[in-house]
Amino acid sequence: xxxxxxxxxxxxxxxxxxxxxxxxxMETGFRIDSDTSELVPTHHINNVTVKHNGSVVMSCDWxxxxxxxxxxxxxxKGGNAGDKLELAWRDNKNNTDSVETLxx
Amino acid sequence: MLRRDTLKYLxxxxxxxxxxxxxxxxxxxxxxxxxxxxxxxxxxxxAYFSNQEIKESDQITIGVHSVVExxxxxxxxxxxxxxxxxxxxxxxxxxxxxLIANFDLFPSCVGFxxxxxxxxxxxxxxxxxxSDGKIFSTRKFIEVxxxxxx
Numbered sequence: 001x002x003x004x005x006x007x008x009x010x011x012x013x014x015x016x017x018x019x020x021x022x023x024x025x026m027e028t029g030f031r032i033d034s035d036t037s038e039l040v041p042t043h044h045i046n047n048v049t050v051k052h053n054g055s056v057v058m059s060c061d062w063x064x065x066x067x068x069x070x071x072x073x074x075x076x077k078g079g080n081a082g083d084k085l086e087l088a089w090r091d092n093k094n095n096t097d098s099v100e101t102l103x104x
Numbered sequence: 105m106l107r108r109d110t111l112k113y114l115x116x117x118x119x120x121x122x123x124x125x126x127x128x129x130x131x132x133x134x135x136x137x138x139x140x141x142x143x144x145x146x147x148x149x150x151a152y153f154s155n156q157e158i159k160e161s162d163q164i165t166i167g168v169h170s171v172v173e174x175x176x177x178x179x180x181x182x183x184x185x186x187x188x189x190x191x192x193x194x195x196x197x198x199x200x201x202x203l204i205a206n207f208d209l210f211p212s213c214v215g216f217x218x219x220x221x222x223x224x225x226x227x228x229x230x231x232x233x234x235s236d237g238k239i240f241s242t243r244k245f246i247e248v249x250x251x252x253x254x
Contacts, residue, residue, distance in 0.1 A: 015214060028200075028222070028253050030200070030253050046135060047135070052212070056210055057209075057210045057212055057213060058207060058209055058210060058213060059207075059208045059210075060205060060206060060207040060208065061134075061135055061136070061140070061205065062204075062205045063140050063201055063203055063204055063205060064201070064222075065196065065199055065201065065204045065205075065221055065222045065223075065253070066204065066205055066219060066220070066221055066222070067176060067177045067178070067219075067220040067221055067222055067252075068176070068177075070219065070220065071179075071218070071219055071220045072217075072218070072219050073216075073217070073218035073219070074207070074209070074213060074214075074216060074217050075213065075214040075216050076210075076212045076213045076214060077212045077213075077214065078212045
C-alpha cells in the first residue's frame with residue numbers, strides 16, 4: 001500500500017522548508033452521505049509530529065477544520081543534506097501513519 | 105478473609121499507582137479538549153491560554169485572500185518576526201469550533217506555518233503567537249461565499 005504521506009524538503013541558506021500532503025478525509029461530522037442520507041461521523045487527524053534526526057522540531061494539534069487531504073509547511077534551521085526527517089500522524093480513531101525521508 | 109482483604113487492598117493500591125503513572129503520559133499528549141470543543145471564540149481562547157493576557161501585535165502577518173469562494177479549502181500562511189517562538193495557533197471566530205489548529209514550534213523553527221483550513225462563513229481569522237512566554241495576536245476579516253464545513 002502506498003503511504004498516505006508525501007513529504008518533501010528543500011534546504012537553502014541553512015533553512016530547511018518542509019512540505020507535506022497527507023491523504024485523509026478530515027470528516028467534520030456535519031456532512032450528509034448522499035447514498036445513505038446519514039451524517040458521516042467525525043474523522044480527522046488530531047496530531048502531526050515531525051522529527052529531525054530523532055528529535056521533535058514541530059508538533060501540531062488539529063481540529064476537524066483543517067481541510068481534507070491536509071497540507072502543511074514549516075521551516076527550520078540546522079538541517080543538512082542526508083539528515084533523517086520523519087513525519088507521523090494520528091487521527092481520532094487512533095489510525096496512524098508515518099514516513100521517513102532524507103533532507104535534500 | 106484476611107488474604108482476600110489484602111488482595112483487595114493491593115489491587116486498589118496498584119490502580120492508584122497505575123493512574124499516577126498514566127498521568128504524565130496524557131500530559132505529554134496535551135490535547136486540550138476543552139479548547140478544541142468550545143463553540144464560542146472567547147471560550148476557546150480562554151480555555152486554550154488559561155486566561156493569559158493577549159496583546160495585539162503588528163509583527164504577525166496572516167497571508168490569506170480577503171474574499172474566498174470556497175470555504176472548504178482556504179490556504180493560510182502565518183509569518184512572524186517575534187523572537188523565541190513556542191507556538192502558532194489559528195482561530196476562526198464564527199466556525200462551529202473556533203480553535204482550528206495549534207503548531208508547537210521547537211527552537212530551531214522559523215516563525216512560519218502554512219496550511220489549508222475550512223471556514224463556514226465570513227469570519228475573522230485570528231493568529232496567536234507565543235513568544236518569550238507571552239501571547240500576541242493579530243486578526244484578518246475574510247468574506248466567504250460558500251461555507252466549507254459540510
